[in-house]
Amino acid sequence: MDAFYAAVEQRDRPELLGKPVIIGADPLGGRGRGVVSTASYEARRFGVGSAMPISKAFRLCPQGVYLYPDMQKYAAISKEVMAILRRFTDVVEPVSIDEAFLDVTQSRRAFGDGERIGRALKDAIRKETRLTASVGVATSKLVAKVASDMRKPDGLVVVPPGEEAAFLAPLPVRRLWGVGPKMEEQLARLGVVTIGDLAHVSAEKLERRLGTHGHDLVKLARGEDDREVLASSHEAKSLGAEHTYDADTSDRTRLRATLMELADTVARRLRAQGLRGRTVTLKYRDETFHTVTRAETQPQALDASNALFAIAWHLFEAVHAGGKVRLLGVSVSHFGEAADPQLALFGKGHAAAPSRADELRDELARRFGPEAITRASLLGKRERRNPSDKPVE
Numbered sequence: 192m193d194a195f196y197a198a199v200e201q202r203d204r205p206e207l208l209g210k211p212v213i214i215g216a217d218p219l220g221g222r223g224r225g226v227v228s229t230a231s232y233e234a235r236r237f238g239v240g241s242a243m244p245i246s247k248a249f250r251l252c253p254q255g256v257y258l259y260p261d262m263q264k265y266a267a268i269s270k271e272v273m274a275i276l277r278r279f280t281d282v283v284e285p286v287s288i289d290e291a292f293l294d295v296t297q298s299r300r301a302f303g304d305g306e307r308i309g310r311a312l313k314d315a316i317r318k319e320t321r322l323t324a325s326v327g328v329a330t331s332k333l334v335a336k337v338a339s340d341m342r343k344p345d346g347l348v349v350v351p352p353g354e355e356a357a358f359l360a361p362l363p364v365r366r367l368w369g370v371g372p373k374m375e376e377q378l379a380r381l382g383v384v385t386i387g388d389l390a391h392v393s394a395e396k397l398e399r400r401l402g403t404h405g406h407d408l409v410k411l412a413r414g415e416d417d418r419e420v421l422a423s424s425h426e427a428k429s430l431g432a433e434h435t436y437d438a439d440t441s442d443r444t445r446l447r448a449t450l451m452e453l454a455d456t457v458a459r460r461l462r463a464q465g466l467r468g469r470t471v472t473l474k475y476r477d478e479t480f481h482t483v484t485r486a487e488t489q490p491q492a493l494d495a496s497n498a499l500f501a502i503a504w505h506l507f508e509a510v511h512a513g514g515k516v517r518l519l520g521v522s523v524s525h526f527g528e529a530a531d532p533q534l535a536l537f538g539k540g541h542a543a544a545p546s547r548a549d550e551l552r553d554e555l556a557r558r559f560g561p562e563a564i565t566r567a568s569l570l571g572k573r574e575r576r577n578p579s580d581k582p583v584e
Contacts, residue, residue, distance in 0.1 A: 239251050364383055457521050468525055
């Protein structure tokens with residue numbers, strides 16, 4: 192989808208058409224917290240881009256329209272789009288709320304070749320959602336992904352079989368998966384600027400400099416990518432929640448309280464959807480915007496608040512070096528039932544089942560809202576909600 196969140200807001204609020212729209216948070220005159228989720232194409236002309244600190248976006252585009260994200264609305268529209276894609280093939284691999292791979296090999300008899308299918312699904316999306324999508328058609332995921340970005344917005348780029356390497360050759364090497372700013376600098380020191388340059392480097396030479404990743408990069412540069420499109424279920428793969436602090440903090444008591452509140456929130460969402468998960472993941476971002484994730488997988492699936500918090504706190508202690516923290520997040524994945532409910536009774540893992548207290552809190556939250564009851568240990572310590580905070584799926 193093209194500038195998805197911003198495009199949705201411009202569709203629903205015609206007065207925003209043609210204006211630079213930035214989805215993320217209130218910049219507060221350049222002092223705001225959080226990052227840009229999406230920028231409209233009008234805002235991108237000022238240099239505003241996704242994942243940019245909102246304060247920097249304001250410096251670049253003070254005249255922009257800044258809006259908080261409406262994730263519930265965007266998720267509902269995403270479901271509409273994914274449903275349209277599944278009319279053309281059952282092999283759909285969503286990679287985010289606004290992007291997916293499709294394998295249409297078995298759909299050609301019914302719908303025609305890749306280009307015709309691409310045009311048809313673009314037309315259907317525009318007609319039914321009044322939004323535009325850009326499509327890349329190729330024999331591999333890598334080339335299709337690169338092609339989809341070439342003529343945004345509302346683009347359609349087809350790379351015929353056998354022309355993958357020629358298509359990629361003139362493009363900057365950063366277009367390849369796995370090439371970030373630091374990797375781009377390393378490659379530039381080797382005289383590699385374009386993907387074509389990389390394709391002609393000896394794989395053995397690059398492997399000596401970059402390890403096995405170097406060998407993989409050379410293959411990608413030559414258009415060799417045999418990864419299959421993996422059809423997924425229509426259900427979320429994980430559930431989580433995040434909190435961005437109004438001001439970076441190193442207060443350990445405050446950090447612990449935040450993790451406890453996040454664990455409670457995630458556990459409540461799991462129970463509401465009848466889910467249990469085996470893997471708990473911590474997201475940790477420090478004051479320099481450096482972000483790390485750490486995960487721990489349990490022998491049994493769980494949805495108990497105390498169990499999630501215990502694991503999240505253990506992961507936090509492993510990564511926190513005492514500096515200031517900007518963001519914390521907790522998520523749960525690998526949904527399923529407990530492998531053996533008795534394991535927790537003998538010290539092998541954390542209790543999987545919710546406590547009676549969890550069940551009572553769930554009932555009170557359903558009747559009076561999630562703010563109706565809290566832990567005694569969180570009294571006076573609950574964080575003011577930041578507009579950058581969001582549920583994660």
